[in-house]
Amino acid sequence: MIHESAKIGNNVSFGENVVVEENVTIGDDVIIGHNVIIKEDTVIGNQVHIHDQTVLGKIPGSNRKMARKPSLHLPQLVLSDGITVGSNCVLYRGAHLKKGVFIGDLASIRENVSIGEDSIVGRNAMVENNTTVGERVTIQTGSYITADMVIEDEVFIGPCFSSSNDKYMGMGNFKLQGPIIKKGAKIGNNATLLPAIVIGENSIVGAGAVVTKDVPPQETVVGNPIQPIAKK
Amino acid sequence: MIHESAKIGNNVSFGENVVVEENVTIGDDVIIGHNVIIKEDTVIGNQVHIHDQTVLGKIPGSNRKMARKPSLHLPQLVLSDGITVGSNCVLYRGAHLKKGVFIGDLASIRENVSIGEDSIVGRNAMVENNTTVGERVTIQTGSYITADMVIEDEVFIGPCFSSSNDKYMGMGNFKLQGPIIKKGAKIGNNATLLPAIVIGENSIVGAGAVVTKDVPPQETVVGNPIQPIAKK
């Protein structure tokens, strides 16, 4: 079902059972897989490939228990030129993916997220709302990127990374702030970052480390809680 | 394809390509997204919103290697009034979600699970069979709730939480028992709980902690293995 209001470029191929809602824009040379759902107002650039079963442009919801209500007036989801989105993904309205971004299967990206050029979000990774990801960043499979987080250019995050943004875990007396990972830092697999932690430029956090305090630039830390590795 | 045996209330909207199997009941003021699959006997209350691509009422399967065979005679999946279920979820027959529950995208809930009023199950969270979740509980994104677990009211579980229920890891000589988390306890992100651990009322488990023994009420523990935090 392609709504009659859709603006569709040249050389666009659609799989079976695709749904395109009101006021969608699609550029040239785009491939849309089977069972893909493109919700209202979504903007897709040129040379984009959306794989099967993916949902684009979801509007956030909430319930009575949730502290933060979703924004009511989100801009549209924008996918710039040259992007690939995997199968069975859920991307929200109000996200902006820049040129050449690659999103793996079963990933989800929330509202008010920006992802910089050529960055990678691995399969099954979750990126929460209000987070900024720089250029040429790698976020590997299964990583959890909390809300209100900043990831600068050329950061590498290994698989199964975990982060959080709420120091008092739902008690409501802390400004929500995710970690800040500075340019070129590298984080090992299954590392844990506490809220508002700053990881300095080009620092290295070892696999399985639990980061309870800020890490200075150029430093390597490991353990639970983290300790610096002795310099040789 | 909506089977002719379906009982459908007033003001129900269906997206494209929806499948409703035999003997399904749907209340009033319900929104069913695109490509949603509602399997036989499922019961949906009033003011429920099911997002795109979700499967409701799946029957569990098994293979030769599995220790525990799934129940053959499960009651139907019941979604009470005011529930939201995200996109690309898989909810099993024999689960019961109470009023106002919110289930995030890409989550899955197995058979014989009960989830109390107004509780939240985050995106990509997995809840295994025979587990009971209380009221006003928050289970954040990517958490793993093992089978045979008890989570009491107002518990907060941060993202990427991990638990297990089999002390001997498939050797078959331990009664399967997941952790028991008492009322109001808070568990930090990427914490690990061993089988049958009890977390006392209002206790706090730090991010990345590995909980190898019971935690008394009102206590705060961190580390691998856990240690109490010195009282100031």
Place this chain on the structure above:
Amino acid sequence: MIHESAKIGNNVSFGENVVVEENVTIGDDVIIGHNVIIKEDTVIGNQVHIHDQTVLGKIPGSNRKMARKPSLHLPQLVLSDGITVGSNCVLYRGAHLKKGVFIGDLASIRENVSIGEDSIVGRNAMVENNTTVGERVTIQTGSYITADMVIEDEVFIGPCFSSSNDKYMGMGNFKLQGPIIKKGAKIGNNATLLPAIVIGENSIVGAGAVVTKDVPPQETVVGNPIQPIAKK
């Protein structure tokens, strides 16, 4: 939409909105759920059950930032007799699942992966490319099996397991090598393995352990970093 080139056996049932692309082969007594997508050249044996919303035979993609480009000439996806694949899964072209394998919902298996007879890959587990899994292996829910990994027969991997294959995290100067887990070893939930680590036969790695060096056969290790448990 079932392409006319498909070779379909006896007693095959198809759900609603199924897509079968060119040159697919399906055996006898097969159940295909609703909204399933079977991509070109996929081979499915007898007594196979594919649950709803699953994608079979996906071709890998990449972007400019990715170090390793996907193989261009992959063999077809092969699902042998007696296999069950859950809902909302994504299985790649070039994987080979042997008889009796069980794949949970929301799981994904990449190209050039072999999974031995009767093994289980839990819900939401991710298996990366070029990895070999033996027979009667259990990989529990939410586990991350990195690329270039070897898992021998009868290994047990608890939920939320994490592994990696790149010692220098994207710097490009290390031969990619995932861990090697020898026959009968057991790995606790949320354990972390570094690249190229060898876990010896019948060894036990505790829940939440961070494995920074090889583990000899028959040994039990816990902690971050791992220490042997004192023998009693």
